[in-house]
Amino acid sequence: MNETIVCAVGNVATQPVYRELAAGPSARFRLAVTARYWDREKGTWADGHTNFFTVWANRQLAVNAAASLNVGDPVIVQGRLKVRTETREGQQNWTSADIDAVSIGHDLARGTSAFRRSVRPEPAAVGAPAQPEPEWETPAPATDLGGPGAQQPREAVAVT
Secondary structure (H helix, E strand, O other), rough: OOOOOOEEEEEEEEEEEEEEEEOEEEEEEEEEEEEEEEEEOOOEEEEEEEEEEEEEEEEHHHHHHHHHHOOOEEEEEEEEEEEEEOOOOOOOOOEEEEEEEEEEEEEEOOOOOOOOOOOOOOHHHHHHOOOOOOEOOOOOOOOOOOOOOOOOOOOOOOOO
């Protein structure tokens, strides 16, 4: 199936709205993407037209987006573009551009972010025997008895 994949760089325009649905968690927010251009006459950068997209996130991405994003945050959104046209309340065509997000992240070109891995509960394995940790020791290299520049053996170091 052919789909239009986009990468949009902009700012969070509305606070993410989080919902628990029968199909799983879902979150949506509006993304403002403003074109910037160099104004030669003024010798400065100027804002151009602003496009607004509704970004939809599902499952774990929805949970993390709702917990991480705030209005004004600079973000990068990658996902499938969906342009819908409908008639509402007798009005002419109403068009919306949505992004079904695959990935959302803070734009580190415009600030810093502190990443925290989300904690997922581990499923309890019924009847499965506990597996021991593998040996993570680095074996000592073989000694070279080749003379004065020979490397001395090292002790094995356990990595934890």
